[in-house]
Structures are given as C-alpha cells and as structure tokens.
Amino acid sequence: MSALSKIDIAKRLDDKSLTVSPLINMNQLGESSIDLRMGTVVMLARAGAQSHVDPAAYVNRDNTNKHELKRKKQQKHERFDIPFTHPFLLHPGTLALVPTLEWVKIPQDIQAIVTARSSWAREGLNIATATIVNPGYCGIITLELANFGEIPITLYPGLRLAQMAFYDIATPAKITNIKTSQFNGKFEPSAGDIADGDYCFIPEHQKK
Amino acid sequence: MSIMSVSRPDASTSMYKHFASLISSYVDAPANSVGADAAIPIESIFKLLEMYRFNAFKDESRRGALALRANGHLSRISKTPSWHGSVLNALNNAKIDTFGAETSTEDAVIELETVLKKLTKNQALEENHKAHTRNFFVQFGNSLG
Amino acid sequence: MDAREFLLNECANLNTVLEETLRYEYGVEGSRIFFEECLNRLELIEQLINAASPTSSTALSEYFYKLEELSSLISRIERSSLKEYSWPFLEEFKEISLSACTDPNTTQVDENGNPYPPQVHVLAEGGLSSYLIHVDGRRIPSKRRILTIFFPRTLKHYVLLHPILGHEMGHAIFSIAAYEGLLDKVVEEYLIQKSRFFTSESSIAEWLYTTSVTPKSVSIFLSVIEAELEIDQSNVMTDYIDFVAWKEEFLCDFIGLLMFGPSFLAAQCDLLYSIDSTGSEIGNYHPPTACRVNTMIAAAQILGYDTLKFDTDIQIAVDAFWKSILEKKQLDSWFDVFTNDQIQTTLTKLSAFLSTHKKALYPQPTTERIQPLIKQVLKKIPPVGYEFKLKTVDGELTPDLAFDYSVDFRDILFAGWIAASAGDPSLNFEDANKLCEYGILQQRAIKMMNAEVNKGAV
Helix, strand or coil: CEECCHHHHHHHHHCCCCEEECCCCHHHECCCCEEEEECCEEEEECCCCCCCCCHHHHCCCCCCCHHHHHHHHHHHEEEEECCCCCCEEECECCEEEEEECCEEECCCCEEEEEEECHHHHCCCEECCCCCEECCCCEECCEEEEEECCCCCEEECCCCEEEEEEEEECCCCCCHHHHCCCCCCCCCCCCCCCCCCCCHHHCCHHHHC | CCCCCCCCCCCCHHHHHHHHHHHHHHHHCHHHHCCHHHHHHHHHHHHHHHHHHCCCCCCCCCCCCCCCCECCECCCCCCCCCCCHHHHHHHHHHHHHHHCCCCCHHHHHHHHHHHHHHHHCCCCCCHHHHHHHHHHHHHHHHHCC | CCHHHHHHHHHHHHHHHHHHHCCCCCCCCCCHHHHHHHHHHHHHHHHHHHHCCCCCHHHHHHHHHHHHHHHHHHHHHHHCCHHHCCHHHHHHHHHHHHHHCCCCCCCCECCCCCECCCEEEEEEECCHHHCEEEECCCCCCCCCCEEEEEEEHHHCCCCCCHHHHHHHHHHHHHCCHHHHHHHHHHHHHHHHCCCCCCCCHHHHHHHHHCCCCCCHHHHHHHHHHHHHHCCCCCCHHHHHCCHHHHHHHHHHHHHHHHHHCHHHHHHHHHHHHHHCCCCCCCCCCCCCHHHHHHHHHHHHHHCCHHHCCCCHHHHHHHHHHHHHHHCCCCCCHHHCCCCHHHHHHHHHHHHHHHCCCCCCCCCCCCHHHHHHHHHHHHCCCCCCCCCEEEEEECCEEEEEECCCCCCCHHHHHHHHHHHHCCCCCCCCHHHHHHHHHHHHHHHHHHHHHHHHHHCCCC
C-alpha cells in the first residue's frame, strides 16, 4: 500500500478512474492530497434530544411505534442550510456534521484518508473521526467538525477545511462488499447506525 | 358599521383621491415630496398612470399553472365587475380638462410621469408642467367623487 | 370600538407581527428590505385610515382590504424558511426574475437611475398544484414590488420539475403594466386572431360543442359540467370559461418554454398529465391540458430542441427522452388549436421581448454544452462545468483545470431530464434530480471562484 503523489492523483483524475468533482481552483491539488471544501449544510447534534448516546437506542425494538422511531432520528440533529458567504459559528465542544462541496468516486483499488488541514487544526478545528473512505465509495464526504479550542470558530461554506490523501491497495475490493455501505451515494450527512451488525452485544433487556 | 360586507371590487378610489391631493400639494411644496412618506403615494400614482397609458388595468392574481380547479372542485367563474371603470373615467376627465381632447394619453402621461420623477428628486419643475400637474390631480380627485 | 378604531388597532397588531418576523432567517439575502417595505406600507395605510372619516364606510372598507393584503404578505414572509426549498436553484431563478420582472417605468430608482428590482420571497406550501408566483397587485400601495414564489412542500428538492415556474414567471412579467399591453398585443394579434377557433366567444363554444368532431374525453367532461353546474354551449363562455385568463395561460406557457427550454416542456408534460390524465379537463382559467401540451411540443420542435445530435451512447438517452415527450402528444387534431406558423411567429416575437432581459431567454442548446453534462449524470456525478485534464508543458505533465466552464443551470436541468430517461435501472428520476440539484449548488461555487479569478484576486 503506497500513497499517491500529486502526479499519480492527477493521472487518476485525468483518466477518470478517480473523481473529485469539482476542483474549483488549482491550489486544491496538493503534493499528495486534495483539499476538500465545506458544503452548505450543517447537521448539529442537538443538546437535549437525548440524554446520552447509547447503541441500544439504534436497535429496532418496536417497529409499531413509528412516531417514536422517526422522532428520535429527526431530533438527533438540527439541520441548517448555510448558503455561500453566510457564516456558521462552531462553538467549543460542539460537534457538527457537514458535507464536502466535492463529490467523490473512489475506485476499487484505492482507499482515501480524510484529515483536517493543518492550518485549521492549529486554530482548534478538528476533523479527526471516520478518516477512512473505502474503495468504491461514491458521494459527498461527511466531515465531523469539532472545535477543540476555547473560542468559537466562524466557518463559511466553500472554505477548504479538510484534505484527502489516497493509497492504492493491493487487492481491489469486490463490488458486492461496497453496495452494502450505509453512506454510499449520500448527498448530505446523516447519523449512522453505531450498533449495526453488533446487536448481539447489546443486552437483551435493552432491546425490548 | 360593517367594514367587511362590501362585495364590490376594490377600486381604491379613496386611496387615489388622497394621493391625488397629496401630489397636487407637492407641486407647490416640492420639499415634501422627497423622502419615505411621499415615496409610496408618488409611486402608487405613477403605477396608475402606467395602467392608464398602456390601457392595462387587469391587475389580477392568477392561479398556478397546475391549479386547474379551485380547491379540487369544478365551479362556475365568479363574475366581478371590472374595478377600474370609475377610476378610468376620472383619469379621462382630468386629462381632457388639463391637456384637451386632442392631446394623446401617451403624451399627457409622459409629461405627468416626468413631473413625478422630478418630484422624488426635488428637481425644479417648469411652470406649465406645474400647472398641468396641479390641475390634473385636482380634477382627478374631484372626479373620483 | 368603531370600525376606524378597530382598523387602527389592527395596524398596531400587524406592526407587532412584523417585528416578530425578524426572529427568522427567511432568505439568503436576509430580511431588511422586506421589513422596511412592509413597515412603509403599514405606516402609509395607517395614515390613510387616520385621514378617513370615522363614518366613511367606503374608505374604511377599502383600507380594510389593503390591510388584509398586507397581513397576508407578512404572514407569508413569516412562514418561510431557508430549509424548505432548494436555495441554489432559487438563487439562479431569482437572477432571471430580477431581470425579467423589474418594472422599467418607476419612480423608485437607485443612485444610477436604474429601477429597483422586485424583492423576491420564497415559500413552501402543501399540495402539488402550489407552484405559483404571487405578485403584488398594482393597486397595492408600495415602493417596491414583492414577488412570492411558492413551491409545493413535498417537491422542495425536485429541481427537474421546478422549470414549471417559468410559466408563473410569465404571469409576473404580465403584471407589469407596460408589458401587459405589449404581450397582450402579441398573443391577440399573432395567436388568437389568426386561430381557427378562438376569434370570438361563439367560435370557441362551437369548437367545444361540435359533437361530430369533439373528442370523446372532452364530450364526457362537458357532460359532467352540464350535470353538475348546468353549463352548456349557451352559457359556457359567460359562466364557465374566463377566456382572458386562457389567453394569459397560453402566453405564459410560451414564456416558460422560452425561459427554460426543454426542461420546461418535460416538467409541464409530467405535472399536467399527473393531474389531468386524459388531458381533456377544461378549466375556468386554463385551456384543456392537451391543447397546452400539444402547443408546447410543437413549439419545442419549431425551436429545434429535438434536432441536437449526440454520441451514439448518449443519443439513445436523448431519443428516449423525446419519445417520452411525444407520447404525451394527443394525436386527435382537435387539440391542435394553433398552426405551426402562428406558433413560430409568436415564438419569434416573444423571444425578441425576452432577449432584452438578461438571462430571461434560454440560449439555444448545443451538443457541446449539453453532452458533457449528460455524461456526468449518467456516471452518477453531479453535472457541472468542470473537467480535469493533464497537459504537457515544457515536457512535464501539468494539471489543466478548466476554470472558465460557465454552465447555465437550465443546461443542467435539460441534461438531468435526458439522463433520467436513459433507462439505467441504477439511475432513477430521483437520483438524476438529486445529482442535478447538487450540480447547481456546485456550479454556484464555480461561478463565485470564476468571478474572483476574473477580478485577479486568485
């Protein structure tokens, strides 16, 4: 597994085997990465919607109580549309999910890693979670933004917040594995199922 | 006294009468015609003159392209008499009284609109334009009853 | 409390409501102009009520309705929220509306003497038929016009269907007195007076009720309105059809097509036939659906929209798109109310009118513009003016980003409709629609960067 250099990335973009669309400025293409811009939606974890995060809450216990199931999902995050040139204030300790402006299609033989741009990291902006983008992924990338500093950070859609590096992998993934990804083809962030596939580890009494 | 039982279309005659009186007063006190208070009366009369100039008095809200039925039901059309009969009559009377029958509506309106534009900027008015404007709007207000 | 006191009290209440609207963000540009315009109108109405005699029922009832209209406007503004509509589409659409719906004759001008454009406000409403642009009446005392664009709440992201708003823009243009006269003349002179059926009210009634040639589906509809409303040939034109409104509907269909191109036609076909499956419904204010759709299909063909040639794999999708459109054409010639010559002349006259308004006329589509966008949608990539290429400079490979790709959002919509017709089971209408919505958003970013580059700032 080796990292793709600027020219490797450029060749992949040129032959269309890798898509990061659009790069609206040359300076997005770094020595071994592509800068990603903030999209125009912010999903903010809503304080008070739930007392704590619990994987058991994701286990589909009662299909008949649709109101409760849907309400929990809807109230978990507050959704904001932030048009270009409008500010979004990220307060210390707040978690915000934002899409990238770019649409990506990762080929079967490449894995991507997303991290914060160092200049933003120095201001306290962290994009540390879920860094791996799997082979075959198609859609926006969700950036999980957190402010680790002590003062709020103003963000504007379109700013380059993150960077994505690429690594080729020896054995390309099978398409059948990728189809099951819960985020594939997404246009904006949404909450994932943190217990997906792990229901056996949730206590039975919590599932009822 | 009920204020909601009137079924006739809104001809806006009271409003236009009030605005006409304001505009004839602005001609002699142009300083009053500049600023937020005068902007709406001047613009509203200007729009009325435009309707007069282009004989474009429809001023109706249309339903959406897909709203084939009213609330999903078939219905007859509601027939309302046109709103502008008395207003048009008053405009014609004022025009003939001020400019004479031989002057076209187009020419009369263009002169009046020029005056209104000048009033919003507190620009000097020619004496004959002042007289025309004063007379037109006094006559228009009187004709509205 | 007498009537005058009641109205003055209502003015105070409305003032409170207006202040409450400032709690919300209801547009990309914020709230200042709406607030100031509404406040000015309210203060003026209050002055009028104060100046009226307490016993003048005529004046007070007139001002009651003025106040009610303002109250409706403010409540519409209050109910609007950015998250209820596709704002990137709206921003593009607003650019057209500002150009096409600015009254050229007004006392309200900026420091350069240019007329202020209307203020555009957006609202989502329930019901499929909510597509509408509400325009301030000319009798509303106002400084600046306010247009309220209504979207159906359920279709908020369906940008491929939103071109139907081109028709509504026609009404908004028509609401300007100077344009009403001009457009009325075009429709009357080149369309109506030359038509076989529409030259007089009796000829329209005859067209509808000549049972030997009237299509069966239309006859069935006529028998329904006879049974339910006692409408027959003798009173259809006085009690059922508002022909002045019909003429305006035809006009606005033409404007919609010229403004949005093939995506208007596709949206109109889908939406109208989803409401009126036989195409035979005769509306009070709307001509029979099939007459409207047949006219627009003929107009699109006259404009040559269906003659573009593409690469073989793309052409399959394009052919499928036009096939689906032509399937909506009613073959009974009873529905063809205008000849191609009449349609051609009307198109020419209206194109000349729209071309004087920046962006109002959809530029004639070309293969070069549309094909790359279709390809992107088919590859499940949002369609935008972007292509990454490598070029050789001094013997070295260098990225060559095509920054100057400016793409008209109406081209994106056309491409989306074609891709959605391709028959790819993994790309349904919703997918193509979402890709186009995202493409329009991305294209705005490209446009902003292009403007910055052109200024030399980057």
